Amino acid sequence: MTRWNESDATALVQRLCRRELTAEAVLSDCLERIEAREPDVRAWQHLDGEAALAQARILDQGAVRGLLHGLPIGVKDLFDTFDMPTTYGSPIYAGHQPPSDAASVAFCREQGAVVVGKTVTTEFATFTPGKTRNPHRLTHTPGGSSSGSAAAVADHMVPLAFASQTAASVIRPAAFCGIVGYKPSFGRINRSGVKALSDSLDTIGFLARSVEDVALFAAAAGGDRGLLDLDTFNAPRIALCRTHEWPHAGDDTRRAMVLAGERLGQAGVPVRDLQLPLLFSELLRTQKEIMAHELARSLADERLRHAQALSRGLAALLRQGQAISAEQHWGNIQLAYSARAKLSSVFGDVDAMLVPSAIGEAPATLDETGDPVFGRVWTLLGLPCVHLPFTVGATGMPVGLQVVGRYGEDRATLGIARRLLRLLRD
């Protein structure tokens, strides 16, 4: 018997729209999987199976709604939902009921998605973990901050789940859980109704088990049907880029880079090496300072009225941010602009780079979510990134690389990512 929870969204929605399959049947399999696995995986902050079933039945009885008709989705608990509490991963907001949906969630509901529940986020999407475990090995972190979304998708609880990235919170959990993660170009997906942490960095992202699925999800959430056609990129010019953060890469990531070069070479895809300008070596520090400074401002109310309810790690991060003056911050923003202005010449005639997604396999701990070092610079630069899971590390846990495309070229980046993932997995 087919387990619908194991199918990709793109395959499911075709059957759902043709009425060969009911939303209720898909959701029932997802809920069964959640029931079986949630005690171990702990992906969900809030779950309302009955409400979701009621919605699914309504969809089954009415007209086909749109791109996500009848698909169950998970929503990171950083996104407001009008019908479910939203905690932002903090006890300060225990039981908080927003009055409205985040815009991206509203877009998905309009397109027929069924919100199953809210997935666990780290505290305000920063570094203090929630309760979620890596479904591949329960003693390992799923990564963060989109911990619950990545675990739920990897564990076949839902085909699609919302994520967001300020440092590496889409790409790292995708890497640790062995799924596809897509962080769009900065500014492409509306952020209204998502808790603001760092205005210059916060980016809504998408987790799924195939590149087609993240593209479908983003097309719905961003009202951008252009992303549905990934077919026109047949001879991409690819570079491997070890980045200025390469000394942080562990053996598994180093092997993945070598493997990618070999497999693409065997497939006849010419691959060159690309070096980033020296200026870009400043961007890791710059991203950390911008994030800390903006966090300390965005969370001013929480810091002033609820200091005792913040984790020690977050309190320390906010103190770091407060120590950065407005003038220093402005200098950092200018440096980021300078680097962005150089991107076109950095890419040259390259369409996309393959770069590390994480240091290596998910760390064997639940006390932290792993190092975001390989995500920070790309978030600061605002470039579209897609994590491709294609190999395993020394202990058998998932490892992959991310494709980084040109600014605003999200469709091309996704098209290239789809092609590369096929070649890398062969």
Added chain:
Amino acid sequence: MTRWNESDATALVQRLCRRELTAEAVLSDCLERIEAREPDVRAWQHLDGEAALAQARILDQGAVRGLLHGLPIGVKDLFDTFDMPTTYGSPIYAGHQPPSDAASVAFCREQGAVVVGKTVTTEFATFTPGKTRNPHRLTHTPGGSSSGSAAAVADHMVPLAFASQTAASVIRPAAFCGIVGYKPSFGRINRSGVKALSDSLDTIGFLARSVEDVALFAAAAGGDRGLLDLDTFNAPRIALCRTHEWPHAGDDTRRAMVLAGERLGQAGVPVRDLQLPLLFSELLRTQKEIMAHELARSLADERLRHAQALSRGLAALLRQGQAISAEQHWGNIQLAYSARAKLSSVFGDVDAMLVPSAIGEAPATLDETGDPVFGRVWTLLGLPCVHLPFTVGATGMPVGLQVVGRYGEDRATLGIARRLLRLLRD
């Protein structure tokens, strides 16, 4: 007897910090003024004099808190407040109580400000008016969207009030009410907790009765003490710029431009004319399209679940926005970036431009808030703007011009604005 509600914030706070004056005394005069005038002016969406008095007494008994110690402020009802309902100018949010303060409000409270109440905003800070009237003439609009904040400051109800600008919502109400309005460079003031309308445009701003006061207010709200020193700009290079929107200017604004040239010339300030590149003639349309498109996304939940509670004007604007595709929108964003990249050469060796703030005097109507045509382009470009009230129009209502400075040069822009306002008023 001194009426403290008529004093500037900068003068008041010096006395308050020296304990020559109590916060209670200042607030009492403000509340008395509000009580007398509110039935006519209608500046307030929510007012809690008793709670404000309790806060003032606590401040009088404790240590000096900071830059705004004991100053009463008004908060535009687009900004979340943990202790007062926040409607965003829409019946959809009647009675809505946010769980936390907007970051900028929290910063001001930390610096000792007393929030008197929430000021009237137009519907979601767009174009459907609230109940507020122009305090100079009750049959005239105060402008929008920061209608209540501008009216309250102009009418001596409070010395300082928060505003925000997506098209011209700081500068236009400042112009119509004859006060100083400051729209900072895009990105300088944290927007967390302010209802998001257009992510590429939304900018928090400040209304007061002097340039020193808006600078003090912004220094507190933005945690940027650099703005407290406006003294180092002695020989600014100024240009008059009639902009591509000049055909919209009415006689009063045309006279103000001529008058400014004459008065600055008489004061020995060399003033030249500056023409904007042809590319900039596209920016008015570009700003309108970006705003409509982003509004339609930001307000997705309201549009989908509360369509009947939107005004006809806003519903039409959202439909315009929905008709703009993601690709068209991205093209508009790129055009804005191109124009921003040219700004440095546009300014050349000019430190600031004087440009129109509005078509002319406040229109004699309460059915609309006036045309934002002279604000839109500067919001899109992200440049710091300060409205200077220095003359009156044909019927005796306030008229002025705005100073537009270089991107990120807010301190210089405010310093120049202060100097120019003195010269223009002579």
